[in-house]
Amino acid sequence: GAGVSQSPSNKVTEKGKDVELRCDPISGHTALYWYRQSLGQGLEFLIYFQGNSAPDKSGLPSDRFSAERTGGSVSTLTIQRTQQEDSAVYLCASSLAPTRWETQYFGPGTRLLVL
Amino acid sequence: DQQVKQNSPSLSVQEGRISILNCDYTNSMFDYFLWYKKYPAEGPTFLISISSIKDKNEDGRFTVFLNKSAKHLSLHIVPSQPGDSAVYFCAAGLAGGTSYGKLTFGQGTILTVHP
Numbered sequence: 001g002a003g004v005s006q007s008p009s010n011k012v013t014e015k016g017k018d019v020e021l022r023c024d025p026i027s028g029h030t031a032l033y034w035y036r037q038s039l040g041q042g043l044e045f046l047i048y049f050q051g052n053s054a055p056d057k058s059g060l061p062s063d064r065f066s067a068e069r070t071g072g073s074v075s076t077l078t079i080q081r082t083q084q085e086d087s088a089v090y091l092c093a094s095s096l097a098p099t100r101w102e103t104q105y106f107g108p109g110t111r112l113l114v115l
Numbered sequence: 116d117q118q119v120k121q122n123s124p125s126l127s128v129q130e131g132r133i134s135i136l137n138c139d140y141t142n143s144m145f146d147y148f149l150w151y152k153k154y155p156a157e158g159p160t161f162l163i164s165i166s167s168i169k170d171k172n173e174d175g176r177f178t179v180f181l182n183k184s185a186k187h188l189s190l191h192i193v194p195s196q197p198g199d200s201a202v203y204f205c206a207a208g209l210a211g212g213t214s215y216g217k218l219t220f221g222q223g224t225i226l227t228v229h230p
Contacts, residue, residue: 042220106158
């Protein structure tokens with residue numbers, strides 16, 4: 001597709017379960033970003049990939065959160081032992097390169113609800 | 116610590132009038148600032164940006180003003196149209212180091228333009 005896609009669009013899980021969120025960036029975009037938006041909050045930076053490496057993981061809230069990117073394309077954000085405070089919309093964005101900051105294209109997000 | 120703040124959660128404007136959205140930041144090291152627009156169930160889309168070396172940038176109906184001494188930026192939409200109704204996020208970034216491309220977002224302002 002032409003844009004950033006994310007799956008699933010919605011996920012409801014029970015506290016303590018693991019979840020995987022997927023992001024397909026725009027083809028050819030080397031930079032990939034994960035953000036999350038909790039209710040009433042702005043977008044919170046989680047992690048950034050340049051190619052398959054993550055120079056900046058400073059936003060990951062805890063060691064329950066991890067992310068990987070393979071083949072310089074698809075990225076997966078994994079949350080282990082989910083907690084209710086993990087409920088949020090998780091947004092992925094990509095750009096041609098990290099220098100092209102004005103062209104971060106966002107996906108529609110995955111809405112995660114932890115019961 | 117909320118480094119980027121949008122203190123008005125909502126704004127209501129009559130069609131044809133000016134909409135002014137405000138944003139304050141605390142980190143004087145930010146090099147560039149952006150405004151994103153977000154419709155429900157969609158990811159944010161880039162609207163307009165400004166570098167810290169400028170105090171104004173204009174693109175059609177949208178103008179962003181930056182007051183570095185006050186650490187304040189604003190987005191002006193003239194004339195406002197009903198299709199402008201959305202959530203507007205301001206964001207700021209640093210141009211160097213491993214943080215390049217990482218954006219810090221405000222909480223968003225819901226703009227409603229009435230016909």
